[in-house]
Amino acid sequence: MTDAQLAALGAVCTRYPDVSLTFEGPPGGAVEAGDTSAVSVSLERDTDGLALGPGGELPPVHAPRFPGRRDEGWWLVLGDPKANKLLAIKRVSLAAAAKVKLAFEAPAEVGAAKLTLFYMSDSWLGCDQEYEVEFRVTEAAAGGSGSDEEGSE
Template identity: 50%
Template sequence: NGWLSLALLAMEVSQMVTQGLWERDSMLLQLPHFTKELAKRCQENPGKNIETIFDLVEMEDDERRELLQMSDSQLLDIARFCNRFPNIDMAYEVLDGENVAAGENITLQVTLERDLDGRTEVGPVDALRYPKAKEEGWWLVVGDTKSNQLLAIKRVSLQRKAKVKLDFTAPADTGKKSYTLYFMCDSYLGCDQEYSFTVDVKDAAAFDEED
């Protein structure tokens, strides 16, 4: 099927609706007290362009203060948002990846761990333009970008840690096959992750001979 690009678009639309922004807008406009003019100034910052929440977090305090030109209370609001913005480490592996036969199941195991920065739990989404409280959610997706195939999809709720398995079927033809793993947020722009991986699909007859 050709559902991959459509599914990813739907996830991106969910982010845009929650934050009240278009994809072309600066991700920095999710932050409190930010204007388009300030976002532009950040993007043109001498030395290093500040385009994402993570870019802003990595700045030295005095440099950030000078760039933003905000009051202490406004800077505190910015800090609160940045502390709650999802910062998630992700690792993955194809289980028994050396023994994948054509037409058989492939299992991808994904490990997720959130940096809570001293917090004990994940609060509601920070969304200035959204009319009600919303809990953060995620999707894990495996796709074949060449054929636009959506091969596996799973909804994930993540507090601190999670281990998730995604199953999909190897193609009937053998050889090295390229896939993409997506980790998509439903609420924030700029925290999605994307990884490419390959699986060497072997002739099922070879495994029968070994048996």
């Protein structure tokens, strides 16, 4: 390889994303059946060596066969692969760091629950991540919305 080719290869390798993801499941590790809860996700990207734009934006993705400029996008998806259910999805733009909350409706079945959190790129191959989110589903509290409906008739 020529020096110019090696420099171009180094630039592409430096541009490849290195993202750390941490998350917290439902507060207290439990949620009532059918209630709305959330998973909080923190994303942090290693930007060392990247030539960021004036507003801190990332350079475009290396995609020489794409017909135009290609900026990377990321997706956070919360689902239950065994039941083939999608519970939450959100598109995320990530330059250096981001905090995202994914709201979802808890399963109706009481007991241990296990969902999967996917972090996927729409531009890069090989950098998708997935994590298991475990929590307990408890019975809905008595006197919830059902008793309000009876009193309004």
